[in-house]
Amino acid sequence: MFVRNTWYVAAWDHEVTRTLLARTILNTPIVLYRRQDGRPVALNDACPHRFLPLSKGELIGDAIQCGYHGMTFDCDGACTRIPGQERIPDTARVASYPVAERWGWIWIWMGDPALADPDLIIDIPQLATGAWDVCRGDKMYLRGNYQLMTDNLMDPSHVSYVHRSTLGGSGEAELAVKTEVFDGLVTVSRVVPEAKPAPIFQALGNYPGNVHRWQVYKVVPPSLCIVDTGTIDSRGDDWRALDLGTDSPEKNVTIPDADERTVIYLRGYDFMTPETETTTHYFWFLLRNFGLGDKALEKRVIEQTTMAFEEDLVVCEAIQARVDNGELPRQLNVAIDKGSTQVRRMVDRMIAAEQNLAAAE
Secondary structure, three states, rough: OOOOOEEEEEEHHHHHOOOOEEEEOOOOEEEEEEEEOOOEEEEEOOOOOOOHHHOOOOOOOOOOOOOOOOOOOOOOEEEEEEEEEOOOOOOEEEOOOOOOOOOOOOEEOOOOOOHHHHHHHHOHHHHOOOOOEEEEEEEEEEEEHHHHHHOOOOOHHHHHHHHHOOOOOOHHOOOEEEEEEOOOOOOOOEEEEEEEEOOHHHHOOOOOOEEEEEEEEEEOOOOEEEEEEEEEEEOHHHHHHHHHOOOOOOOOOOOOOOOOEEEEEEEEEEEEEEOOOOOEEEEEEEEOOOOOOOOHHHHHHHHHHHHHHHHHHHHHHHHHHHOOOOOOOOOOOOHHHHHHHHHHHHHHHHHHHHHHHHHHO
């Protein structure tokens, strides 16, 4: 089961064009395209006559003509033409879904259209100001339930083992994490003081010695994830002055105004859109505050990050395959699972609230 009354990323903006795009979201096949004026459209991808996917048809102006018998459907899903007959039944229509375009993505609302307020889409002030550079990654595909990845993104401790060649550092898994629950947000954070730089940050910063590192993992349920990682030159125990900004999705890690050290900072946005119960569309980009305008560096950051995410996919897909393969031992939860447990509880409450609302209508 899924939360439906929320905005999900349906596609990168460049994926949705005047060519019909088929994509399944929350077990529902969707067809996406743009009107002639550029506005995106999302319809259920099945002609109600013989159920041929509308994505197998063609655009006629702003409408889709079914490729089987030529029935035509407008942007709201209403049938406007049936070849060979004048009367069009009221049932000759398909569902349409609210969509919005923001932050380089096309967002879709799969629940009650009356609740689809675009102002509920997450704000990204660092992107709006233009003060950070964007590293846009390709859409990834997870052969696993979306919550396996949100579990992963609530868990800094796996970095030491899964990401040895990219993000991992020595000994950090032994350090405790802090889990905080706010209204509509769960944050897990940790500072790794006086540590060797992780491989990716050493490659980017060429640090001469130890650094302070931070890991701040935020999840806005059901599946919007923000990951802050960064480093700063070490000056003993001054890491305690770091403000991790854990109480808001918009805040990033900051250092005192008088501190002149250079911070190498990556802020990742990882948004999981369920395709089915066991497959997920994985959209992501990174913001960086260093090497602004350096296209070679941008490519390098994307390559390094993609490598790290592919390491995550291997783990999550192996878990899904094992879950699908038969009897499992009783699941064990340990201290590092507190954040992911809180996220799953929030999602369960959101689904229950939607079910109660539907039952009351």
